[in-house]
Amino acid sequence: MASIDLGTARSGAIAETASVIIIAAAFVIPWISQNPAIYSLANQILIGVTAAFSVYIMLRMNLMTFAVPTFMAIGGYTAAILGLRHGVTDVVLLGIASFMVPALFALPLGALVLRLTGVYFVLVTFVLTEITQLLLFEMPGWTGGANGLVGMPAVTLFGIELGDNRAVLLVTIGLALTGALITAAVTRGLRQHFAAIEENELLAQSLGLVVWHYKAFGFAVAAGVSGLAGFALVNMLLTAHPTSFSALSSVNYIAYTIIGGKGTMLGPVVGGALLIWAGDIFSLRGEFSQLLFGFLIVVVVLAAREGIVGTASRFVVLPSSRAPRRPTINPGSGALGAPAATESRP
Amino acid sequence: MEGIVATGLIGISLGAQYALLALGFTLIFGILGVVNFAHGGFYVLGGYLAYSAVTYLGVPYALAVIAAALGTTALGYLFERFVLDRVIDDHLATLMLTLGLYLMMSSGFLVLFGPQSPAFSFPLTGVLRGHGFYVPIENLVVLVVCLVGILLIYALIYHTDFGRALRALADDRAVATAQGLRPKLLFPTAFALATGLAGLTGALVTPILSLAPHVGDPVLATSFLIVILGGLGSIGGATVAAFIVGMVEAFSAVYLGGSKGALALFVLVLIMLVVRPSGLFGHRVRGA
Numbered sequence: 359m360a361s362i363d364l365g366t367a368r369s370g371a372i373a374e375t376a377s378v379i380i381i382a383a384a385f386v387i388p389w390i391s392q393n394p395a396i397y398s399l400a401n402q403i404l405i406g407v408t409a410a411f412s413v414y415i416m417l418r419m420n421l422m423t424f425a426v427p428t429f430m431a432i433g434g435y436t437a438a439i440l441g442l443r444h445g446v447t448d449v450v451l452l453g454i455a456s457f458m459v460p461a462l463f464a465l466p467l468g469a470l471v472l473r474l475t476g477v478y479f480v481l482v483t484f485v486l487t488e489i490t491q492l493l494l495f496e497m498p499g500w501t502g503g504a505n506g507l508v509g510m511p512a513v514t515l516f517g518i519e520l521g522d523n524r525a526v527l528l529v530t531i532g533l534a535l536t537g538a539l540i541t542a543a544v545t546r547g548l549r550q551h552f553a554a555i556e557e558n559e560l561l562a563q564s565l566g567l568v569v570w571h572y573k574a575f576g577f578a579v580a581a582g583v584s585g586l587a588g589f590a591l592v593n594m595l596l597t598a599h600p601t602s603f604s605a606l607s608s609v610n611y612i613a614y615t616i617i618g619g620k621g622t623m624l625g626p627v628v629g630g631a632l633l634i635w636a637g638d639i640f641s642l643r644g645e646f647s648q649l650l651f652g653f654l655i656v657v658v659v660l661a662a663r664e665g666i667v668g669t670a671s672r673f674v675v676l677p678s679s680r681a682p683r684r685p686t687i688n689p690g691s692g693a694l695g696a697p698a699a700t701e702s703r704p
Numbered sequence: 705m706e707g708i709v710a711t712g713l714i715g716i717s718l719g720a721q722y723a724l725l726a727l728g729f730t731l732i733f734g735i736l737g738v739v740n741f742a743h744g745g746f747y748v749l750g751g752y753l754a755y756s757a758v759t760y761l762g763v764p765y766a767l768a769v770i771a772a773a774l775g776t777t778a779l780g781y782l783f784e785r786f787v788l789d790r791v792i793d794d795h796l797a798t799l800m801l802t803l804g805l806y807l808m809m810s811s812g813f814l815v816l817f818g819p820q821s822p823a824f825s826f827p828l829t830g831v832l833r834g835h836g837f838y839v840p841i842e843n844l845v846v847l848v849v850c851l852v853g854i855l856l857i858y859a860l861i862y863h864t865d866f867g868r869a870l871r872a873l874a875d876d877r878a879v880a881t882a883q884g885l886r887p888k889l890l891f892p893t894a895f896a897l898a899t900g901l902a903g904l905t906g907a908l909v910t911p912i913l914s915l916a917p918h919v920g921d922p923v924l925a926t927s928f929l930i931v932i933l934g935g936l937g938s939i940g941g942a943t944v945a946a947f948i949v950g951m952v953e954a955f956s957a958v959y960l961g962g963s964k965g966a967l968a969l970f971v972l973v974l975i976m977l978v979v980r981p982s983g984l985f986g987h988r989v990r991g992a
Contacts, residue, residue: 492966
């Protein structure tokens with residue numbers, strides 16, 4: 359997957375541009391529709407996709423993260439506390455805070471957990487989300503405990519209050535677009551560094567790449583993007599509550615990314631949009647959508663490893679534009695990135 | 705003092721249940737290198753199988769427990785043989801597959817049985833009184849069955865050819881395979897054994913605690929805790945860690961209240977993962 363040939367790089371760039379355009383195109387929704395159901399669906403999709411970007415960034419480095427709800431909670435509660443206790447309502451300030459606080463929080467955390475790879479990283483991030491849940495309940499002074507935080511003032515932009523349905527959607531779109539731009543910039547700017555880490559971390563390090571810098575940076579950016587999604591979620595629900603950030607909600611974001619396709623940035627966009635829309639349109643609410651997600655995950659892992667986008671592009675993209683695949687160093691890393699480095703034994 | 709004894713007994717009983725669950729989890733990781741996100745699902749499946757056997761077929765509870773254990777064993781075997789085995793060398797792919805299975809299982813329970821807990825209670829009730837403390841008989845029965853189960857697992861792993869074969873595969877799959885052991889046969893069997901243990905625990909414990917589609921979530925989290933604490937893949941470590949976690953949960957629930965005990969455990973495990981990923985007793989089975 360991580361072959362650095364030009365064809366992949368070009369299709370990656372196309373996918374990144376397309377993702378940003380698709381999300382920016384959501385700005386037309388408030389002008390063509392008044393339907394609250396569509397607003398609600400658009401909000402959910404954009405928040406889900408933004409959170410899935412975080413999973414996507416980490417997968418660039420061959421790390422599967424369950425910690426998205428942790429950073430969403432940090433971002434969301436940061437915005438809620440700033441609004442409720444300190445009277446900050448400016449959406450730009452709140453957005454910056456909901457990105458920076460999780461990102462800064464991720465740096466010392468990353469120093470601890472980024473030494474782990476493969477299964478151990480998965481486990482440590484899973485444990486993190488469990489700790490987050492417990493902490494949210496055990497620190498009622500900060501988080502409101504089981505009641506959560508309610509009654510935030512409406513956010514404002516240049517003094518204009520953004521309180522109604524349409525304005526909330528606009529804020530969500532703005533945050534999602536910011537998240538998409540950041541994700542695109544980071545994964546494009548550091549494409550080769552991330553690919554080297556994904557392909558073979560040990561080799562990258564011995565070739566002089568300061569792996570630790572890039573992993574820490576990637577982790578912090580992923581945390582910040584999650585934080586933006588958390589802020590959007592809190593802004594939509596008008597409440598910051600522990601149940602919004604449950605440990606198993608991370609499974610959804612992973613499902614969007616894997617089912618959509620983890621190869622390009624379009625994957626989380628398509629996966630998130632399709633799965634959330636499917637859950638809505640078939641009235642497969644809550645638990646029934648989990649049945650669908652579970653089934654699709656199994657199908658994707660067994661049969662269509664590149665997800666919806668990867669599989670579709672194989673048929674859609676003109677075969678001639680695809681140079682014959684150069685053999686990669688680690689041919690086994692096709693699926694979900696067989697951890698080449700983690701197979702080594704002491 | 706009496707309170708401490710009573711709490712200690714609860715802790716031991718919890719520890720025995722956890723040990724049975726964690727042994728299965730750690731076997732699967734040690735031998736197959738698979739993190740089984742569906743472990744909690746098999747626990748709930750065991751509970752629902754026993755409940756269905758008792759309620760719809762009128763089978764005596766003891767037989768229903770055995771049926772539940774066999775049913776989860778069979779499902780585990782089939783899942784490993786026909787699904788997991790195709791990508792068995794890819795840690796993240798197997799993880800995603802078990803995660804997918806868990807999502808399907810827990811929503812399947814919800815569709816079939818609804819969100820409410822069914823009326824499913826332990827057939828034996830009563831209290832055994834000692835000097836100033838008392839133990840519910842149901843807990844005692846579960847404790848005895850779990851302890852017997854743990855001893856049987858130890859006997860199986862350390863004193864039979866099958867166990868030796870499994871340990872050889874866990875130790876070095878390539879060498880073990882070269883010496884004539886057949887992963888194609890042994891992997892599904894090992895996975896089935898572990899899921900059977902989860903099903904057995906579920907059938908025994910859910911009548912006492914509760915049976916609902918989502919009671920598998922905390923079971924999964926607890927199994928994670930124990931197995932990380934004891935060292936992924938370590939059998940002795942998982943057993944000791946299970947009793948430690950059982951004791952901490954029992955005492956913190958009685959004397960601290962809330963979820964402070966759980967929080968302390970999770971933080972302990974987080975530190976453990978970072979400082980010593982191999983756990984209390986383990987050696988690095990699969991490089992971290």
